[in-house]
Structures are given as structure tokens and as C-alpha cells.
Amino acid sequence: MNVAAVTASRATTQSLRTGGNKDRNVASLVFLCALWFSLFFGVAVLVVLIVDTAIAGAGRFDANLFTNYESTVRKGETGFRAGILGSLWLMMSTALLAIPLGIASAVYLEEFADSRAWYNKFVEVNLQNLAAVPSIIYGMLAAAIMTILGYTYQGIVLGGAIALALLILPVIIISTREALRAVPQEIRHGSLALGATVWQTTWRQVLPSAVPGIATGTILGLSRAIGEAAPLIMIGVATVRFDPAWLTDKVAALPVQIYNLASAPQEELQQAASAAIILLLLMILGMNALAILIRNKFQRNW
Amino acid sequence: MFRSKTLTATLSASALLLTLAACGGGSSADENAVSGSVAVDGSSTVYPMSNTAAELLSEEQPDIEVSVGFSGTGGGFEKFCAGDIDISDASRPIKDEEKTACETGGVEFTELHVATDALTVVTHPDLGVDCLTTDQVVQLFGPDSKITNWKDLDPSFPDQKVTGFIPGTDSGTYDYMAADVVGHESEALREDFESSEDDNVLVQGVSGTKGGVGFFGYSYFEENADNLKAVAIDDGSGCVEPSSETARDGSYTPLSRPLFIYVKNSAYADNEAVSTYVDFYVENLTDIAESAQFIPLNDEDLAETQSAVEAL
Structure with a gap:
């Protein structure tokens, strides 16, 4: 997208937002109502779900929820310690795997690659496709990689991190490319004109300018990963009652534990699962808030 | 790999050993920390x-x-x-x-x-079906089943549409019903019943539908006994209710597994x-x-x- 297109799209957005057109006929009113209804419907369903879950789990927002392991002997005190710690471990190792790889791929595709070459077009099309692949497929892929690496028991931190990193790589690459593309060409041209190499331009001018976009995309990717259960179940993430201490330790995950307890027959366990759902939502909300903070702090206007 | 738990464990294990020693023996090999x-x-x-x-x-x-x-x-x-x-x-x-x-x-x-486990056939509590013979269970859930109204199963049953809720095909519960109870060569159950891998969904379906019927593990019935009715099973020697006792003494057949x-x-x-x-x-x-x-x-x-x- 070049600068002219950006300016044009901004102008369109502005005129739509102000609603400057005065010709309000019946059709446009009906359309407006339809839009309002769509918005209302989406938000209302979400609110009902959250409120319903929060009420169902209300009795279990206590310290035991964080400090205890899963318990069938004392159902009222069952906790998600293994899942919470496991999910944190998985998030950290997923970030370590996915962020450098994702940003490097995006920088190559955007700044160095010849966009007319057939192999780059091929990569491009496949990236878009990968972003739409069902998450369980990444679990199978990770299981295959773990087998090649020689791990027979795959429900370990490394296995989960590979599955989740593969899952969010396309998201990170696509959003990083968007962020890089939003950096005006003039910055690059100016830098190159002053004698900087492409490498120096990318490293010192383009990447720092693209940080808000990259950070936002990455954190949104990670907050998708933290809520995923399917690929983790696929590689065999199980219930444990110890804390992981290294990449090769067996690990539990919060969404998997929730899935498991929500289908248990005992009401106490279902109640704990509801409380954990709210906890997971808060974790995701926190990550998204962080993304917004980073974006606002580093945003530049050209 | 260091774990602080190791220290605690060693301490508690030594404490245990001390206690045992104080009690004058009785310590066997498996009471050592493994x-x-x-x-x-x-x-x-x-x-x-x-x-x-x-x-x-x-x-x-x-x-x-x-x-x-x-x-x-x-x-x-x-x-x-x-x-x-x-x-x-x-x-x-x-x-x-x-x-x-x-x-x-x-x-x-x-x-x-x-x-x-006692596989429990459950119905809506107000349906008024108390007992099914093994043959009727097979007729109801089997792959060739044409039963759509309870009256078709037995004229004394109420005139009520049958709405079934059964476990998903991936579960061992489905396999057991299909292979060991129904025993049809296709090892399948009828396909027009709603199915779910989550037994709580089945519980809600059966308890919320007049004429609803389903089956799942005994613990799911036990936890929801207020909203469901367990059907007794007659395998030729009278109606037997599913319960801990009947499953243990072997009289609840063929559904105890x-x-x-x-x-x-x-x-x-x-x-x-x-x-x-x-x-x-x-x-x-x-x-x-x-x-x-x-x-x-x-x-x-x-x-x-x-x-x-x-x-x-």
C-alpha cells in the first residue's frame, strides 16, 4: 500500500465516521438500525456468556484455585496450579520460539525478498493459508517434529511450545509485515540516500518504527495461543501434580484442564472450571491491554 | 535439575523414617521415598x-x-x-x-x-418408563432402529416422541453399547440420535426433553439423579436397577462393564x-x-x- 492509498483510505474513514452526509432517507436509517442490531447481538451474547460463567464459578474465586493441584478427593478445593504454571511456561517458551522466527521471516519477505520471484509468491500464498488452518493440525505437526527429535513422551513444555509457536507464526509474520509496510518509503529512501546499507536501514530505521505494530500483532498471537486446547491435547498434554522446571518437563495447560473438568460429572469440578474460565479470560484481557499500552506508548505519526 | 521440593521430600522422608524407627520398626521398603x-x-x-x-x-x-x-x-x-x-x-x-x-x-x-461402571440408560423423569428388556434396549439404540415413538417399543409406554442423546463415536462408552450390548456386526448405533463427547451435554439434553432418552456412566446419573430417571434393565431375570450393589454382584447385566x-x-x-x-x-x-x-x-x-x- 503506498502513501496515496493510505491517505485516501483515511479520508474515506473520516467522512464515514463523522456521518457528514445529511441525506438521511428511510433506507439508510434501516441500515443503521441493522448495524446497531448486529453490534448489540454480538456484544449481548458475549456478556451473557461471561456473566453466566462468572456466576457459575462465583463460589470458587479463592486462593485454592491458584495454589492447589487438581483434586477428586477434596473436590471443593480443586485448583489449577499445574495449569496456570504450565500455561505460563508454555507462553514464555512459545514466545521465545515464535517471535524471533516470525519477525525474521517477515523482515526477509518485506525488505529483502524479490516479491516477483515465484518461490516468494508461493511462500506468500501459503502463509495466508496457514493462518486459516485448524489448530489441531499444528498439534499433529508438532507431534511429528517431536518424534523426529526423539521424544517419545510428547506432553512436555517443548512439545507444547512447538505446537503453539507453529500455530501463531503465520499471525506474527502477517502482522509484522503489515507493520513494516506502514513505515513510509521516504524513511527508507532517506536512510539509503545518506549511504546506509539495506541492513542498516532495516535494523536502525524500519524495525524501530514498526515496533508498535509488531508488538501488538505478537501479543495478540500469544493471547490466541494461551487459549488453545486442541493442539495440546493432540500432543498428549496431561494432568500433572508437580511444577515444570525445564523445557523437557511434563506440563499441564489451563485450557486443557478446563476442558477436562468442565466435562466431569461432579458439580464442584464444573464450578471450578467456570472460575478458571474467568481466570483465563482475565489473563487474555491482561495480555491484550499490554498490547494496547505498547502501541500507544511507541506510536509515531508521520 | 534442582527442585526445592526435593529438599522438603527428603526432610519429610527422614522424619517418616525417624517416626517409624521410634515406633520400633514396621518400616518396609516401599515406605522409603521413591x-x-x-x-x-x-x-x-x-x-x-x-x-x-x-x-x-x-x-x-x-x-x-x-x-x-x-x-x-x-x-x-x-x-x-x-x-x-x-x-x-x-x-x-x-x-x-x-x-x-x-x-x-x-x-x-x-x-x-x-x-x-454401570452404564445407565436414563429418561426424562416424567416419561413413565420404568424398565426395559435387553431386547428393547437393542431395538431402541441399534443401527436399524425405526423406533420414533415410545409406543412403538411397547404399547403400554406413553405416546411420546423418542429423542435420543448418546455419547460420541470416539468414546469407549459408545463402543461398549454398540459392540457388547447391541452386538450388531457394524458395531454402530443408530445415527439419528444427537451425540456429544461431553456427557454433561447428554444430561442436559435428556433432562430438558420430554421423551428424552440416553445412556452414560453411572457417576453422571448419580450426580444428576434429581433431573433424570434411571431405567431398570431386564435381562431375562426381572428388572434390575443400576446401582453400586447390582453392578458388584453381577445382577445388573449386560450394561455393567x-x-x-x-x-x-x-x-x-x-x-x-x-x-x-x-x-x-x-x-x-x-x-x-x-x-x-x-x-x-x-x-x-x-x-x-x-x-x-x-x-x-
Whole structure:
């Protein structure tokens, strides 16, 4: 997208937002109502779900929820310690795997690659496709990689991190490319004109300018990963009652534990699962808030 | 790899030893702290049993790291026969092709019967059907079933549309009903009933639909007994209600089913953590079954399981 297109799209957005057109006929009113209804419907369903879950789990927002392991002997005190710690471990190792790889791929595709070459077009099309692949497929892929690496028991931190990193790589690459593309060409041209190499331009001018976009995309990717259960179940993430201490330790995950307890027959366990759902939502909300903070702090206007 | 837990464990283990010494002996080898790792996977039905065993064991042996998965009976055997895990949970006996896979993988195993489950046929509480014969169960759930109204099953039943809710095809519960109760060669059930892998969805479906019928493990009925009615089953010798007693004494047939764990012999022999876990499991089988809301074995079956462990 070049600068002219950006300016044009901004102008369109502005005129739509102000609603400057005065010709309000019946059709446009009906359309407006339809839009309002769509918005209302989406938000209302979400609110009902959250409120319903929060009420169902209300009795279990206590310290035991964080400090205890899963318990069938004392159902009222069952906790998600293994899942919470496991999910944190998985998030950290997923970030370590996915962020450098994702940003490097995006920088190559955007700044160095010849966009007319057939192999780059091929990569491009496949990236878009990968972003739409069902998450369980990444679990199978990770299981295959773990087998090649020689791990027979795959429900370990490394296995989960590979599955989740593969899952969010396309998201990170696509959003990083968007962020890089939003950096005006003039910055690059100016830098190159002053004698900087492409490498120096990318490293010192383009990447720092693209940080808000990259950070936002990455954190949104990670907050998708933290809520995923399917690929983790696929590689065999199980219930444990110890804390992981290294990449090769067996690990539990919060969404998997929730899935498991929500289908248990005992009401106490279902109640704990509801409380954990709210906890997971808060974790995701926190990550998204962080993304917004980073974006606002580093945003530049050209 | 350092863990602060190790220190605590060592301290508590020494405390235990001191206490035992003070009591004048009685310490046996398995009361020493054992550390190591045990990998369990398989049936999600048996999962609460194995997980409860792990929980109770962790109070005595905090350094044994047990992981309990729930990837299904079939998925469990696949990993088990490839040698990836030590113990496989199963809600049905191992199939012949799975035995072959284990032989190919060089995995020798021992089957341990750990609990009993009473598959419970439930209806909406107001339906007014108290008892079904085994034939009627087959007619109702079988793949060729044309029953759409309760009256078609028996003229004395109410004139009410049948709405069925059954477990998903991936579950051992479905397999057991299809293969061991209905016994049709296709090993399938009728396809026009709603199905879900989540038994709580079945509970809600049956309790919310007049004319609703379904089946699942006894614990799901027990927890929802206020909103459901369990149907007694007549297998030729009168109507028998599903209950802990009737499942244990064998009178609730053909719907009571055995639950198993399969132990890899070499893991039991070489890994002290596995042998400690299995021994603990079998020693406390009745307590574990009750905590996990399963039906404990009767004395005869329990003795059989115990002698199987001793032979390991």
C-alpha cells in the first residue's frame, strides 16, 4: 500500500465516521438500525456468556484455585496450579520460539525478498493459508517434529511450545509485515540516500518504527495461543501434580484442564472450571491491554 | 535439575523414617521415598481413577511424578504399544489388532481390572418408563432402529416422541453399547440420535426433553439423579436397577462393564516409580474407586486383580 492509498483510505474513514452526509432517507436509517442490531447481538451474547460463567464459578474465586493441584478427593478445593504454571511456561517458551522466527521471516519477505520471484509468491500464498488452518493440525505437526527429535513422551513444555509457536507464526509474520509496510518509503529512501546499507536501514530505521505494530500483532498471537486446547491435547498434554522446571518437563495447560473438568460429572469440578474460565479470560484481557499500552506508548505519526 | 521440593521430600522422608524407627520398626521398603516418573494415558472414563490414585499417592510419595492423560482408550493403546507410556487406561478390553501392535512394538503387558461402571440408560423423569428388556434396549439404540415413538417399543409406554442423546463415536462408552450390548456386526448405533463427547451435554439434553432418552456412566446419573430417571434393565431375570450393589454382584447385566488399566511389564520391573504407583493403586482400589465415584470391585474380582499384580 503506498502513501496515496493510505491517505485516501483515511479520508474515506473520516467522512464515514463523522456521518457528514445529511441525506438521511428511510433506507439508510434501516441500515443503521441493522448495524446497531448486529453490534448489540454480538456484544449481548458475549456478556451473557461471561456473566453466566462468572456466576457459575462465583463460589470458587479463592486462593485454592491458584495454589492447589487438581483434586477428586477434596473436590471443593480443586485448583489449577499445574495449569496456570504450565500455561505460563508454555507462553514464555512459545514466545521465545515464535517471535524471533516470525519477525525474521517477515523482515526477509518485506525488505529483502524479490516479491516477483515465484518461490516468494508461493511462500506468500501459503502463509495466508496457514493462518486459516485448524489448530489441531499444528498439534499433529508438532507431534511429528517431536518424534523426529526423539521424544517419545510428547506432553512436555517443548512439545507444547512447538505446537503453539507453529500455530501463531503465520499471525506474527502477517502482522509484522503489515507493520513494516506502514513505515513510509521516504524513511527508507532517506536512510539509503545518506549511504546506509539495506541492513542498516532495516535494523536502525524500519524495525524501530514498526515496533508498535509488531508488538501488538505478537501479543495478540500469544493471547490466541494461551487459549488453545486442541493442539495440546493432540500432543498428549496431561494432568500433572508437580511444577515444570525445564523445557523437557511434563506440563499441564489451563485450557486443557478446563476442558477436562468442565466435562466431569461432579458439580464442584464444573464450578471450578467456570472460575478458571474467568481466570483465563482475565489473563487474555491482561495480555491484550499490554498490547494496547505498547502501541500507544511507541506510536509515531508521520 | 534442582527442585526445592526435593529438599522438603527428603526432610519429610527422614522424619517418616525417624517416626517409624521410634515406633520400633514396621518400616518396609516401599515406605522409603521413591522418585521417578510415571506416564499414564488412555480412556477419559478411567482418567478420574488413575488421577485420584496419583493424588493419593502424592501425599505419601511427593517425588513420584505421575502424569495422567485422557486421549481415549484407542489413543492410549496406540501410545502404549509404541512404548511411549507406562500404563494405559481402558474402558474396554484390548482388541486383537491392538495386541498385535503391542507384540510388534515389543511391549508385554498385564491387564488389571480396577473398577466397574454401570452404564445407565436414563429418561426424562416424567416419561413413565420404568424398565426395559435387553431386547428393547437393542431395538431402541441399534443401527436399524425405526423406533420414533415410545409406543412403538411397547404399547403400554406413553405416546411420546423418542429423542435420543448418546455419547460420541470416539468414546469407549459408545463402543461398549454398540459392540457388547447391541452386538450388531457394524458395531454402530443408530445415527439419528444427537451425540456429544461431553456427557454433561447428554444430561442436559435428556433432562430438558420430554421423551428424552440416553445412556452414560453411572457417576453422571448419580450426580444428576434429581433431573433424570434411571431405567431398570431386564435381562431375562426381572428388572434390575443400576446401582453400586447390582453392578458388584453381577445382577445388573449386560450394561455393567469392567474398567481396566494395562501395565507395561518392563516398566513395572525396571522403574520403581511405576511399581510403587501400581502397588499403591491396587492396595487402595476400593478407596480410589469411591473417591472417583466408581463402583468398587467385588471381593472375587479384587482378589484376582491383586494376584495379577503379585505375579508381575
